[in-house]
Amino acid sequence: MGRRQAKDMNGKQITKLGFEKKAIALALTAATARERAGLGRDDILSELYAVKDNPEAYLSGGVYADLARELAAQNAKNRARQGEALRPTPLPYRIWGEDLIEPGATAQMDVAMRLPISRTGALMPDAHVGYGLPIGGVLATEDAVIPYGVGVDIGCSMMLSVLPLAANGLSTDEARALLLKHTRFGAGVSFEKNVRGDHEVLHEETWREQSILRHLYDKAAEQIGTSGSGNHFVEFGTFSLGQADLDLEAGEYLAVLSHSGSRGFGAQVANHYTKTAQDLHPNLDPAARKLAWLPLDTEAGQGYWQAMNLAGRYALANHDLIHARLARALGVKPLVQVSNSHNLAWKQLVGGEERIVHRKGATPAEAGQLGLIPGSMADPGFVVRGRGNAEALASASHGAGRQLGRKAAANTLAKRDVQAYLRERGITLIGGGIDEAPQAYKRIEQVIARQSDLVDVVGQFTPRVVRMDTGSEDV
């Protein structure tokens, strides 16, 4: 009779209870033990049902402990899987300058707005396709941060120094010589040891608080004050102020504008935590794989938040040193400096709730907040003042935005056309490449016009002598 009962238990009953895979075997083992103890089939089934209903109550020991452990693990996995499911349709979000934005970028933003952690978002008029979140994307999440929602170049940022010198007070040759002497460009590049700069950011305790930061400290110290590659630049130009503002009189000033990020340090932080986030979400829809997030109440989430903010401060320190070297060489102190990060996440109140606002290639634009929106190596950039537009989560574009990808630019643009564009505007270029040609970017005037409800223009910067990294193909 006992054998018949065991055979029955082996049959439909256990699967009927909803056990799967490993749990079936564990349930059978436990059931057999209870049979030997003299229990009948119905009693055993009701015990199994109770274990399934509340495995946590059976974890501490007894004949059902192994089964309870397996069921608890399965429940946790199912909960995690549920938490990773994308919404069937994207949450609504507003787009500025939709006529300037390629469909691929809105498609990426749609995926971001289907994440279970997403709450609100917006797309800026310079938007174009990126990894994960599009460049020009603004995304507010709840209690979670997305490493690729910030971008690989954590803390990428802009700085302008308005100098107490006439706009024509520096010759092209002098400007060239200063840029060559005091800036360094290129992947992997650092400053020579005898001229390496120092900055308070390198003396923060933060570097000692996680292993990845300890590991990357030396690289950060070697590379501080450098400019990297791609679209990063340092340039001399003319800052034009139509009316008194920024504690300056109206007029034209010599100015320095730079675009730089957190170099190898930030890139390695981004890659490390992106991998951590992806490992944490193995069942995430492949469409959203690059948008894997870290819950802020986990050690990994806190670790990323700390490292991201350090990379943000480090990137601004790079600008500080670049501008300090050039001002010192000219024997002047800047009259005014403006700077802003455009690849970062911030804690921000959105509709009265605390959200994590990711800006990946977007300028913070709270009411009254100053920001910098460059055009291209040969087009004007703008100092802007935010209007605090709530639907844009108080944001604006971070530049003109690409209209041609790097390969497309190299394949379709003619060198002589790029040279003519530079010559017509009186631009002297050191380094640079065809993939950074002005023609590869949207028209900055159009991009600015599409966001008149996000920012007011304060002044204009016109580049004159520009240094960039050597591109894939010279101009």
Next chain:
DNA sequence: ATGTTC
């Protein structure tokens, strides 16, 4: 964007 990518 970074040096050559788990």
